[in-house]
Amino acid sequence: MYQWDFSLVWQYRQILLVGLQYTLVFTVLSVVAGLALGLFIALARIGTPRAVNIPLQGAVELFRCTPFLVILIWFYYALPVLIDINLSAMMAAFLALTFYGASFYSEIVRAGIVSIESGQVEAARALGMRRWQVMRRVVLPQAFKRMIPPLMNQSILQLKNTSLVSVLAVPDLVYQGQLIAHETYRPLEVYTTVALSYFIVLFPATLLVQRIERRLALSD
Amino acid sequence: MIKVHSLRKQYGNNIVLRDISLSVARGEVLALIGPSGSGKSTLLRCLNLLVQPDGGQVRVGETRFDFNAGQRLPRDAEQARFRTTTGMVFQHFNLFPHMNVLQNVMEGPVTVLRQSRSQAAETARALVEKVGLSHKLDAFPNRLSGGEKQRVAIARALAMKPSVMLFDEVTSALDPELVGEVLNVMRDLAHEGMTMVIVTHEIGFAREMADRVLFMKGGVVVEEGPAHALIDHPQEAATQAFLSHFHLRHHAMSEDSHV
Numbered sequence: 424m425y426q427w428d429f430s431l432v433w434q435y436r437q438i439l440l441v442g443l444q445y446t447l448v449f450t451v452l453s454v455v456a457g458l459a460l461g462l463f464i465a466l467a468r469i470g471t472p473r474a475v476n477i478p479l480q481g482a483v484e485l486f487r488c489t490p491f492l493v494i495l496i497w498f499y500y501a502l503p504v505l506i507d508i509n510l511s512a513m514m515a516a517f518l519a520l521t522f523y524g525a526s527f528y529s530e531i532v533r534a535g536i537v538s539i540e541s542g543q544v545e546a547a548r549a550l551g552m553r554r555w556q557v558m559r560r561v562v563l564p565q566a567f568k569r570m571i572p573p574l575m576n577q578s579i580l581q582l583k584n585t586s587l588v589s590v591l592a593v594p595d596l597v598y599q600g601q602l603i604a605h606e607t608y609r610p611l612e613v614y615t616t617v618a619l620s621y622f623i624v625l626f627p628a629t630l631l632v633q634r635i636e637r638r639l640a641l642s643d
Numbered sequence: 644m645i646k647v648h649s650l651r652k653q654y655g656n657n658i659v660l661r662d663i664s665l666s667v668a669r670g671e672v673l674a675l676i677g678p679s680g681s682g683k684s685t686l687l688r689c690l691n692l693l694v695q696p697d698g699g700q701v702r703v704g705e706t707r708f709d710f711n712a713g714q715r716l717p718r719d720a721e722q723a724r725f726r727t728t729t730g731m732v733f734q735h736f737n738l739f740p741h742m743n744v745l746q747n748v749m750e751g752p753v754t755v756l757r758q759s760r761s762q763a764a765e766t767a768r769a770l771v772e773k774v775g776l777s778h779k780l781d782a783f784p785n786r787l788s789g790g791e792k793q794r795v796a797i798a799r800a801l802a803m804k805p806s807v808m809l810f811d812e813v814t815s816a817l818d819p820e821l822v823g824e825v826l827n828v829m830r831d832l833a834h835e836g837m838t839m840v841i842v843t844h845e846i847g848f849a850r851e852m853a854d855r856v857l858f859m860k861g862g863v864v865v866e867e868g869p870a871h872a873l874i875d876h877p878q879e880a881a882t883q884a885f886l887s888h889f890h891l892r893h894h895a896m897s898e899d900s901h902v
Contacts, residue, residue, distance in 0.1 A: 545693055546737035546796075550751035550803060551727035554719050560754050564741050 461528025
């Protein structure tokens with residue numbers, strides 16, 4: 424029977440907390456940037472000429488149909504060579520997370536917008552609204568309500584995806600865990616603690632999504 | 644008030660409107676009748692450019708648009724400004740579900756005409772009262788019956804102070820017992836001298852309310868004339884065939900009521 428001993432992990436708690444901070448900061452920054460970019464892409468793809476739409480769709484599919492780990496490594500090792508720049512591991516991780524997130528967010532936003540009945544747009548246009556007014560006053564307020572649950576679910580995935588940035592030696596929760604495991608030879612305790620840390624952050628988030636989903640269902 | 648000249652519209656190979664011309668005088672009520680797919684609704688939507696014609700002219704008030712091959716379509720801003728002069732009411736209401744009754748009616752004046760909220764609210768309250776729904780000002784559309792929704796939709800269109808009102812089968816989606824309340828509001832509007840174009844299957848209402856009736860089939864105007872004359876004594880075979888359905892039902896109903 425294995426003898427669990429978490430006392431060593433407790434000694435290294437500061438290092439894990441730093442890791443948790445990196446995980447959370449990377450999540451928040453890449454969710455905000457990804458949402459902004461995703462919204463921009465979605466709006467740029469609706470009612471625009473094919474010359475605009477098709478390249479954007481291509482880019483979105485490229486990111487959606489490639490594993491995040493591959494994108495991450497590509498951003499760090501390939502992109503700097505291609506466009507001849509220096510990219511720190513942090514920056515490469517942030518960009519990869521943002522673009523990967525944006526490709527999923529943009530599809531959620533686009534699906535939300537096109538799910539609004541065409542009669543709503545007709546009614547708004549019949550009142551004399553400009554295209555952007557129709558979007559801002561009529562379509563987006565209704566669409567956002569439908570988008571909230573899938574956007575939150577995607578953001579939960581986004582937090583989990585940050586664990587992969589450890590391969591670029593970005594000191595997130597997983598990377599810090601690896602350090603401690605090497606020091607202490609206690610991988611079982613360390614990785615259990617790491618797993619629980621993710622769970623403690625994300626479980627309340629999933630409960631929140633469920634509650635919001637139920638509330639939105641009621642107000643429909 | 645409205646003048647349409649040799650209007651054409653087609654979707655792919657399907658010609659929806661062939662060389663349509665019509666005019667509506669100020670204060671006149673014109674009813675468009677005809678079987679489904681005859682192009683009535685498309686014609687109505689061309690009057691406020693919700694559908695862009697492929698050819699011909701549309702004039703409402705002082706604004707005229709020419710649609711011909713090679714001519715660029717009017718810009719978004721031009722279209723929007725033009726649409727403020729026409730009010731439209733739809734078969735499926737299309738109220739904004741995230742706004743209550745008052746907000747629905749205020750939306751056009753506040754967003755499009757840049758009126759102050761207090762001024763828009765005052766006008767909106769008066770219009771909601773006019774359609775008999777003052778007690779529902781704070782209600783959201785999902786709490787309204789079909790007839791109530793449609794009356795709010797009429798108030799919302801009137802809030803823009805349009806010079807023309809367009810009605811697109813506004814009673815077709817209503818339960819039979821709710822049709823009357825909507826027709827009453829439209830009747831009041833007509834008596835106030837509003838210029839109206841009504842696409843309808845309510846032949847009795849068209850006969851009673853419209854000054855003129857225009858019968859369409861297959862994208863052409865088959866017959867047009869004064870409402871009573873056209874509905875009671877149609878000249879064209881197609882018009883007679885179409886109206887016979889309604890006359891039969893009309894007779895059947897009056898026989899029922901004698902029993």
